[in-house]
Amino acid sequence: MKRARVAYAGAVHEAVESNGDVKLDDGRLVKENEVVWLPPVNPRTVFALGLNYADHAKELDFQAPPEPLIFLKGPHAFVGHRGQSRRPAGAEYMHYECELAVVIGKKARHVKREEAYQYVKGYTIANDYAIRDYLENYFRPNLRVKNRDGCTPIGPWLTDAADITDPMNLALRTFVNGKLTQEGNTRDMVFGIRDLIEYLSRFMTLEENDIILTGTPEGLSDTAAGDIVVTEIEGIGRLENTVVSDEVFGIQEVKKEESHASHRGRIHEEH
Template identity: 55%
Template sequence: MSAPARTARVAYAGATHTAVPHPQGLQLADGRVLAEDQVQWLPPFEVGTIIALGLNYADHVKELSKELTLGSNDGAKDEPLVFLKGPGSLLGHRGHTRRPADATFMHYECELAVVIGAPAKNVSAAQALQHVAGYCVCNDYAVRDYLENWYRPNLRVKNRDGGTVLGPWLVAACEVPDPQALALRTRVNGQVTQQGSTANMVHSVAELIAYLSSFMTLLPGDVILTGTPEGVVNVNAGDVVECEIDGIGTLVNTLVPDAEFGR
C-alpha cells in the first residue's frame, strides 16, 4: 500500500499519533476520527535542523529596503542569507504564539517549508528535488523592534519560543510537481494581507538544497524555510493568522498577550 499523500502528527489522549485528512477532520492511524479542535497539532514530522532563509523574495527585499543595508547592485545574486533556529521555536497548527507587550511591529511570514527525505551532500540543483520528502506551510513570526541592522536577523527576532509555526500537513513531494509554481497568501482575521508566488524566490528550492549541501550534509527531517514575499503587516494579540499555500494547506495560528504566558 502506498504512503498517504499528506500526514500530520497530533497529541491526543496522552499519546502522539500520525493522522491523515478526513471529511470530519482527521483520522488517527488506529482508525479513530476526530475534529480538528479535539487534538493538539504538532509539527507534522520529526524535525531535525531548522534552516531558515532571509530576504529570498525580491519584492520583500524592496519592501524592507529603507531599513536594510544592501550589498552590490550589479544584478548578481548574493549568497543566500541563511540562519538556524532552535527546537523551542516550533509550534503546530492552531497553536498560540505570544506577542510581547513591548513590541510595536510584530509580523507573520508565510513560507514554503521544504522537508528533506534523503541525505544530501554535494548534490546538484538538477538532482536536488530527489532529496525532498515533502512540503508544509510555515508561519515564521518576527518582531522588527528587536532587529539589529549589523546582523539580521538576530536571536530575539527569529528564535522566539513558539514563533515558528509548521503544519498542518506534510504533503508528499510527489504531490507537488513544481515547488516554484505555488501561490501563497496570508489572512489576518479573514482579510487577505499578503499574496505572492514561489515563482518569485531569489533562490529556488533546488538551488537552496544544492547550496546548503555544498558545505553541510542535509539529513532526513531537516527543514528549509524558504522566505516570504511582500505584504507583512503588524499583528496584535487576539488576531487569527491564516497562512495558505495552494496544494499544501492552510496553517492557522492565534496571537495571545503576555498574560496568557504568565508574563
Template identity: 60%
Template sequence: MRHARINYQGQNLNVTLDEQDRICLPDGKKVSGDDVIWLPPASGTLFALGLNYADHAAELEFKAPEEPLIFIKAANTLTGHKQISVRPDNVEYMHYESELVVVIGKPARRVSRENAMDYVAGYTVCNDYAIRDYLENYYRPNLRVKSRDTLTPIGPWIIDRADVPDPHNLTLSTWVNGELRQRGTTADLIFDVPFLIAYLSEFMTLQPGDMIATGTPKGLSDVVPGDEVIVEVEGIARLANRIVSQAEYEESQK
C-alpha cells in the same frame, strides 16, 4: 498523501489524513481535526531564508542578496496548527511571514542541483513571526528577532512531493482577522528549492526531517494580541493561529 503529528487523548501519534480531512489514527479510527492537538509535523533542523523574494527585499529597501541568507531556527520556536503565539509585552512591531517549507526525505550530502528534488519528502507551511524592534541587520537576524518561544507555527501536515507538481508556482497568502494582507507567488523566489538543497548540502549533511523555510514575499504588517492569523500556500495547507500577550500567556501557565 498528507502526514501529520498530533496529540490525541494524551498520546503523540504519527497519522495521515484522508480526502475529507479526517485524521486516520494508527488503529484505523478516523477523527476530526477539531478533536486533536496539532503538533509540528517534523522535528529536524529548520533552516530559514532572509530576503528570498525580490519584492520583499525591495519593500524593505534592500538589494536582493547574491547568495542565500540562511539562519537556523531553534526548536523552542516551533508550535502547531491552531495553537497560540506570544507577542512579547512592550514591543512596537511584530509581523507574520507566510512561507513554503521544504522537508528533506533522505540524507543529502553534496547533492547536485539537477538531482536535488529527489531528496525532498514533501512540503508544509510555516508562519515565521519576527520581532522587528530588535532587528539590527536583515543580513544577520538575531535571536531576539527570530528564535522566541511559540513564534514559528508550522504545519498542519506534510504533503508528499509527488502531490505538488510545481512548488515554484504556488500562491502564498496571509489573512489577519479575515482581511487579506499578504499575497505573493513562489515563482518570485530568488533562490529556488533545488538551489537551496544543493547550496546547503555542499558544506553539511541534510538529514531526514530537516526543513527549509524558503522566505516570504512583500506585504508585512503588525499583529497584536487577539488577532487570528492564517497563512496559506496554495495546494499545500492553511495554517491558523492566534496571538496572545505575554501577560496572558504567563497567567495561563500558572
C-alpha cells in the same frame, strides 16, 4: 498524501488526512477540531532564508542578495496548527511571514541541482513571526527577532513531495482576522528550492527532517494580541495561529526588552 502529528485522548499519533478528517495510526477517524496539532515532523536543523523574495527585499529597502542569506532556528521556536504565539509586552512591530517549508527526506551531501528534488520528503506551511524591534542587521537576524519560543507555527499537514507537481509555482496568502494582507507566489523566490539544496549540501550534510524555510513575499503588517492569523499555500493547506499577550502565559509587568544597540551601548559605557 497529507500526513500529520497530533495528540488525541492522551497519546501522540501519526495521522493522515481522510476526506477532511484525521485518520490516526490506530485506525480511529476523528474530526480536525478534536485533536491537538503538533508540528508535522520533529524539526532537526532548520535553515531560514532572509530576503529570498525580491519584492520583500524591496519593501524593506534592500536589494536582493547575491547569495542565500541563511540563519538557523532552534526546535522550541515551533508550534503546531491552531497554537499561540506570544507578543512580548512593549514590542512595537511583530509581523507574520508566510513561508513554504521544505522537509528533507534523506541524507544529502554534494547534491546536484538537477537531482535536488529527489531529496525532498514533502512540503508544509510555516509562519515565521519576526519582532523587528530587535533587528540588529537585516543580513544577520538575531536570536530575539526569530528564535522565540513558539514564534513559528508550522503545519498542519506535511504534503508528500510527489503530490506537488511544481513547488516553484504555488500561491501564498496571509489573512489577519479574515482580511487578506499578503499575497505572492513561490516562483518569485530569488533562490529556488533546488538552488538551496545544492548550495547547503556543498558544505554540510542535510539529514531527514531538516527543514528549509524558503522566505516570504512582500505584504507584511503588524499584528496585535488577539489577532487570528491564517497562512495558506496552494495545494498544501491552511495554517491558523493566534497572537496572544504576556498575560496568557502568566507573565506580568515585564519591562520592554532593550534593543541590541542600547544594550551594547551600556556595556561600552560601563567599561
